[in-house]
Structures are given as C-alpha cells and as structure tokens.
Amino acid sequence: MTDYDKYLRLDKFPLIWCPGCGDGIVLKAILRAVDRIGLSQDEICMVSGIGCSSRTPGYVDVNTLHTTHGRAIAFATGVKMARPDLTVIVVTGDGDATAIGGNHFIHAARRNIDITVLLYNNWIYGMTGGQASPTTPRGKRASTAKFGSFEPNFDIVALAAGAGASFVARETVAKPLALDKLIERAILKKGFSLVEVMTPCPTTYGRRNKPADPLLMVQDLKDRSVPRGKVEDIPELERESAIVTGVFVDVNKPEYTEQYAGLVEKLGGRRTAPAAPSGGSKTP
Amino acid sequence: MSDTAAAGTRTQVLSGNEACALGAMAAGLTFYGGYPITPSSEIAEDLSELLPKAGGAFIQMEDEIAAMGAIIGASLAGAKAMTATSGPGFSLKQENIGFACMAEVPCVVVNVQRGGPSTGLPTMPAQGDVQQARWGTHGDHAIIALAPYSVAETFDLTVRAFNLAETFRTPVILLLDEIIGHVNEKVRLPEKVEIVERKGPDAPPGKYLPYRHTEDGVPPMAVYGRDGYRFHVTGLAHDQTGFPTNNPKEIDLLNRRLVWKIERRRDEIVEVVRERCDDAEILVFAYGSVARAAHQAIREAREAGIAAGLLRPRTLWPFPDREVRELAERVRTIVVPEMNLGQMAHEVEWAARGACPVVPFGRVDGLPVSPAQILHRIREAARASGREARP
Numbered sequence: 043m044t045d046y047d048k049y050l051r052l053d054k055f056p057l058i059w060c061p062g063c064g065d066g067i068v069l070k071a072i073l074r075a076v077d078r079i080g081l082s083q084d085e086i087c088m089v090s091g092i093g094c095s096s097r098t099p100g101y102v103d104v105n106t107l108h109t110t111h112g113r114a115i116a117f118a119t120g121v122k123m124a125r126p127d128l129t130v131i132v133v134t135g136d137g138d139a140t141a142i143g144g145n146h147f148i149h150a151a152r153r154n155i156d157i158t159v160l161l162y163n164n165w166i167y168g169m170t171g172g173q174a175s176p177t178t179p180r181g182k183r184a185s186t187a188k189f190g191s192f193e194p195n196f197d198i199v200a201l202a203a204g205a206g207a208s209f210v211a212r213e214t215v216a217k218p219l220a221l222d223k224l225i226e227r228a229i230l231k232k233g234f235s236l237v238e239v240m241t242p243c244p245t246t247y248g249r250r251n252k253p254a255d256p257l258l259m260v261q262d263l264k265d266r267s268v269p270r271g272k273v274e275d276i277p278e279l280e281r282e283s284a285i286v287t288g289v290f291v292d293v294n295k296p297e298y299t300e301q302y303a304g305l306v307e308k309l310g311g312r313r314t315a316p317a318a319p320s321g322g323s324k325t326p
Numbered sequence: 327m328s329d330t331a332a333a334g335t336r337t338q339v340l341s342g343n344e345a346c347a348l349g350a351m352a353a354g355l356t357f358y359g360g361y362p363i364t365p366s367s368e369i370a371e372d373l374s375e376l377l378p379k380a381g382g383a384f385i386q387m388e389d390e391i392a393a394m395g396a397i398i399g400a401s402l403a404g405a406k407a408m409t410a411t412s413g414p415g416f417s418l419k420q421e422n423i424g425f426a427c428m429a430e431v432p433c434v435v436v437n438v439q440r441g442g443p444s445t446g447l448p449t450m451p452a453q454g455d456v457q458q459a460r461w462g463t464h465g466d467h468a469i470i471a472l473a474p475y476s477v478a479e480t481f482d483l484t485v486r487a488f489n490l491a492e493t494f495r496t497p498v499i500l501l502l503d504e505i506i507g508h509v510n511e512k513v514r515l516p517e518k519v520e521i522v523e524r525k526g527p528d529a530p531p532g533k534y535l536p537y538r539h540t541e542d543g544v545p546p547m548a549v550y551g552r553d554g555y556r557f558h559v560t561g562l563a564h565d566q567t568g569f570p571t572n573n574p575k576e577i578d579l580l581n582r583r584l585v586w587k588i589e590r591r592r593d594e595i596v597e598v599v600r601e602r603c604d605d606a607e608i609l610v611f612a613y614g615s616v617a618r619a620a621h622q623a624i625r626e627a628r629e630a631g632i633a634a635g636l637l638r639p640r641t642l643w644p645f646p647d648r649e650v651r652e653l654a655e656r657v658r659t660i661v662v663p664e665m666n667l668g669q670m671a672h673e674v675e676w677a678a679r680g681a682c683p684v685v686p687f688g689r690v691d692g693l694p695v696s697p698a699q700i701l702h703r704i705r706e707a708a709r710a711s712g713r714e715a716r717p
C-alpha cells in the first residue's frame with residue numbers, strides 16, 4: 043500500500059478541483075508510481091503550466107514549480123540541464139501542452155531530454171470555463187464552440203511519437219492501476235516520455251456534452267478504451283470514437299543531457315553542479 | 327573609450343558582445359539559454375564554446391519565451407543563468423520576466439537593442455527598449471536595468487548584473503545597443519572579479535520560508551532538493567510559504583515588498599558618472615552609445631566656451647532621479663539626446679520637476695546620434711539661456 047500522506051502537502055487541502063474531476067485520480071497514480079520507484083522526495087522536481095491539471099504540483103511534497111501557461115516544459119528543460127541529477131516530471135493540460143505550449147512540447151521530444159510529461163487530456167480548457175482546446179472532438183460543444191467544434195484535433199500520441207519521444211503511452215483514469223504502471227515506466231525511461239491521460243472534466247465539458255455525471259463519464263472512458271493491439275477486433279464504426287490505450291513507443295536512443303555531459307567531458311571540462319549558496323552575501 | 331574594467335593583465339581587442347560573454351563567465355555563469363537574434367547572437371555563439379569547456383550548460387532553445395523559462399528553471403536549480411536577445415525577442419520574454427520578478431528568481435537578461443518597432447532595423451542601433459525594460463511585463467514590479475557605454479564597461483556591468491540579481495533575488499536587465507555590442511575596443515580584463523552569491527536559507531528544512539519578509543526585503547533562497555530543502559514556486563500571488571493566497575493583507579505585503587526591496591536600496595544600485603558637472607550650465611544626460619557622442623560634444627562645447635557637463639547613468643532603473651534633480655537645480659538646461667523619441671527625457675523632466683528646462687533630442691533613423699548634433703543642441707540651449715559663447 044502506498045503511503046500517500048508521505049508525499050502530500052496535506053495542509054494545502056482541500057483540493058481546488060471540482061467534485062468528480064478526474065485530476066485527483068491522476069495525482070494518486072503519480073504518487074503510487076513514484077513510491078514504487080523509490081525516489082526520494084528531494085530528487086524529484088515537478089513542473090507545471092497553468093490550468094486545473096497544472097495545480098497538481100502544489101499538493102505534492104517534492105520540489106515544485108508552477109510556471110506560466112504553456113511553458114512548463116521550457117522551465118523544466120532549464121532545471122534538467124542545470125541539474126541532471128533531478129528526476130523532472132511535467133504535469134500539463136491539453137491546452138497548456140498542445141496549444142500555447144505546443145512548440146516546447148515538440149522540441150523537448152525532438153531533443154529527447156530526460157523529462158516525463160504527464161498530459162491530462164480532458165478535451166477542454168477547464169480552468170477558464172470550458173473554451174475549446176486543440177483536442178475538443180469534432181461536433182462537441184465548448185463555451186467558444188457553441189455550435190460544436192469543427193476543427194480537427196491533435197492526436198497527441200502521434201505528435202509526441204513523430205517529434206521523437208523515447209516513450210509514448212496513453213491510458214484513462216478509468217484504469218488507475220494500468221495508469222500508474224505506465225507512469226512508472228515513463229519516469230524510469232531515459233529520454234523524453236509522454237503519458238497522455240484521458241480524464242473527465244464534468245464541470246465544463248460534461249455539462250455541455252453529456253453525460254455530465256462524473257461516474258458516467260468515467261464509465262464512458264472505460265467503454266471506449268481499446269488496448270492498442272485490439273483495434274482491429276472492434277467494428278470499424280466504433281474505431282473513430284475509440285480511445286486506444288497502451289504503449290506506442292518505447293525505444294532507446296541518446297538522451298540530451300547525457301550527450302551534453304559527453305561533450306563537456308570530451309572538451310576536458312567537468313560537468314560542475316552549480317554551487318550551493320553560501321551563508322553570507324557581499325554587497326556588489 | 328577609456329578602460330573601466332579594473333587594471334588587468336592582458337590587453338585584448340573585444341567587441342561589447344564578446345565582453346558580455348566573458349563578463350558572464352567571470353561572474354560565474356553556469357547556464358545559458360537563448361535564441362539567435364541580431365545583433366545579440368555573438369553572445370550565444372561565444373558561450374556555446376565557453377560554457378561546455380568550463381563544465382557549464384548551454385542550450386539553444388526553440389524561441390525566446392522558452393529561453394526565458396529555461397533560465398528561470400536553471401536558476402531555481404542552483405545555476406547562475408543568463409539569456410541574451412534583441413527587441414523582438416525581448417518582447418517575447420516579457421511574461422516570464424514578470425514570473426522571475428514575482429517568484430524572485432535571480433537571472434540576467436541581456437538586450438542588445440536594435441531599431442523597432444517590430445522587426446524594425448535588425449542591424450542598426452536604437453535605444454527604443456528602455457521603457458520596455460522598465461514596464462514591459464504586466465503588473466507592478468521593480469526592475470534593475472544597467473546600460474554600459476563601452477566595451478570595458480560592458481564587462482564590468484555584466485558582472486555587476488549577476489551580483490545585483492543574486493543580491494536582490496531579481497531579474498536584472500542589461501541594455502546594450504547595436505553599437506556597444508559590435509564596436510571593437512582595446513580592453514584589459516581584470517584577473518579576478520568580486521562575485522556575490524545568493525543568500526542561502528536561514529532556517530532548517532521544514533522551518534524554511536522561501537518568501538519570508540526579511541528585514542532587508544530579500545528572502546533567503548534555497549536550491550531545489552539540495553540539503554533537504556524542498557519548496558514551491560508559483561507566479562500566483564503567494565504568502566511567505568510560497569503557496570497561493572487570496573488573503574488581501576498577504577497580497578499587499580508581497581506586492582509592496584517586491585518593489586520596496588529594490589527601491590529602498592536604490593543608492594546601492596544607482597551608479598552615475600559625472601563629467602565636468604561641477605560648474606556646468608548646460609547638462610547633457612546620455613547613456614549607452616549616445617554617451618560616447620555626448621562625451622565628445624561637451625569637450626567641444628567647452629572649447630567653444632560653453633560650460634557643458636555630462637551626466638551618464640550606468641544604472642537606468644531604478645532611475646537616478648535624485649542625481650538628476652540635484653544637477654537640475656544648478657544648471658540652466660538639460661539636453662537629453664537618445665536613439666528614441668524621448669523615452670528617458672520624460673524621466674529626466676519628471677526628476678527635474680521644473681527646476682530647469684529639459685530639451686529632448688531623439689534620433690530614430692537607425693543612425694547613431696553624432697557629437698555634432700549634440701553640440702548643436704548645447705549651443706542652442708546656451709543661446710536660449712543667454713549663455714551664448716562669445717564669438
């Protein structure tokens with residue numbers, strides 16, 4: 043059993059998330075994964091952007107950095123380059139990572155820097171009241187798509203894979219135990235890893251698109267889930283709405299900070315850890 | 327221009343951009359994140375070689391927003407971090423510069439100014455970003471900005487920018503312009519420079535408050551995950567623990583402290599150079615490369631019998647208001663030549679508070695302000711105040 047309390051900042055409770063929000067399920071899955079790996083809390087740096095999902099780090103007792111909208115991966119790149127000893131985990135939303143932050147997302151994947159991105163995809167901008175996101179399905183309503191969205195969506199898994207990620211997976215909060223195993227593998231993977239987590243936003247997505255009941259939304263995620271190898275087995279008509287889960291990419295290739303360390307070594311330098319701050323400070 | 331970098335060992339010819347890169351290394355730079363843009367790119371190019379050789383980290387990011395984010399992340403992880411850019415990139419960095427102000431993350435942002443607005447004049451000098459340096463990011467905040475006028479001074483002020491950033495837990499902006507960035511001058515770099523490290527935590531982990539309202543206004547800063555310190559950093563309004571708050575009292579305290587911690591110690595930050603100001607009747611206020619022309623102009627004015635002096639701020643923000651005011655009370659006119667349409671002249675006028683007329687002179691055609699142009703304004707000012715040089 044995971045001792046969740048050990049990793050939580052309980053004094054920051056209650057959570058800001060709405061009742062029935064899926065984000066808490068992801069939080070618990072992250073903690074189970076971290077606990078199983080046995081990382082110390084000091085070695086983890088959790089970085090997020092802006093959004094409901096991006097409020098996750100505030101509740102986790104590790105080094106936490108709540109940045110600007112879309113920029114978590116950019117900040118995380120600086121953390122990882124300065125301190126390759128830290129395990130860097132980014133928590134982000136579909137809008138945060140694929141709209142405003144899309145550029146950082148693909149470039150971090152291209153570099154194959156050792157950052158684990160956990161992308162909560164709820165098909166909507168939750169925090170700001172339900173505006174359309176790059177993943178809002180065609181025909182679904184949002185506060186800025188009153189007649190239903192007609193924009194094509196990003197396939198986030200394909201995006202990450204195409205950009206060069208080492209590990210790419212998708213799971214839903216309807217299968218929390220499968221989810222924590224994927225998160226564990228993603229963190230352990232050397233290189234850029236992405237787990238797309240399908241999670242319900244009953245408040246801003248469900249209300250407009252039905253079902254609005256959180257339990258039914260989770261059931262819907264479960265019903266539509268199809269493991270990667272089984273897509274051919276389901277009727278063709280159901281394939282379009284299927285949520286294909288599992289591991290899509292798991293390859294070994296050179297990681298960015300290791301390559302950089304190799305360059306430093308070749309040049310005869312030594313990768314110096316930044317100095318710890320000294321006690322007193324002098325006035326310039 | 328004369329050497330201001332303290333007497334050093336070896337004389338070498340450097341551009342301002344090269345001196346900036348060397349100054350950063352001397353100050354202890356361990357992380358650079360940037361995106362190429364003229365006329366700043368040489369800084370990144372030099373550091374892409376110097377940093378890995380010294381064991382530091384260099385990365386070319388995908389854009390300037392990412393570069394600004396990366397240096398903030400690196401600084402929180404314990405690095406001394408810098409980015410360099412020019413106008414369009416400076417605009418892109420603004421949101422995250424505000425984050426660094428709010429979250430109190432030491433870092434240095436170099437802006438080698440070129441003509442604007444928009445893509446403007448990529449290879450030509452300007453000083454059009456001096457107000458953006460002050461107010462470019464949204465919300466109330468204080469900022470420190472320095473502007474060197476020579477290659478040697480670029481080295482010195484780059485070191486100083488790092489030291490001020492670490493002392494005050496704040497981003498510091500170093501405003502070069504295309505002329506300073508690209509001019510080659512003989513300099514002697516010092517063998518050693520004084521380096522300031524950030525104030526470490528003053529309480530054991532668990533008791534440590536990353537945003538404590540200390541007496542000097544600057545909270546002690548731990549390094550992520552080092553020696554058992556774990557803490558939260560956010561751009562949201564936060565209390566002393568670093569976590570978001572809606573408490574009006576806490577928010578008020580934070581916002582005021584962010585300004586106060588810098589403004590109250592402005593005497594430590596503000597540096598001006600006065601040339602022949604003691605008996606000056608016409609004062610020229612000029613900074614950056616324009617101060618080079620002003621230096622020449624006041625000499626020529628003196629030769630023509632006009633008592634001209636130069637007030638040359640090395641610190642633009644906080645603005646040297648007291649230094650201006652003090653001279654405004656003694657001189658007849660202040661001439662403010664700039665490569666913009668009066669951005670600092672407004673500040674000078676405000677600081678002078680009517681004690682004397684302030685005459686702006688702006689040039690925005692991509693060409694440098696010449697000594698002759700400044701001399702012409704000095705002569706006009708002298709004539710207007712009845713102090714015309716005897717024929």
Ligand SMILES: Cc1ncc(C[n+]2csc(CCOP(=O)(O)OP(=O)(O)O)c2C)c(N)n1
Binds near residue numbers: 093094166167168
């Ligand atoms: C630069 C900027 N633009 C816009 C916003 C407003 N904003 C905050 S969160 C958000 C969208 C969040 O959606 P998503 O990333 O999908 O996360 P969710 O809330 O659904 O978890 C927006 C547009 C902002 N904070 N900053």
Ligand code: SF4
Binds near residue numbers: 164247
């Ligand atoms: S608005 Fe949606 S995503 Fe945000 S907390 Fe509520 S349910 Fe969750």
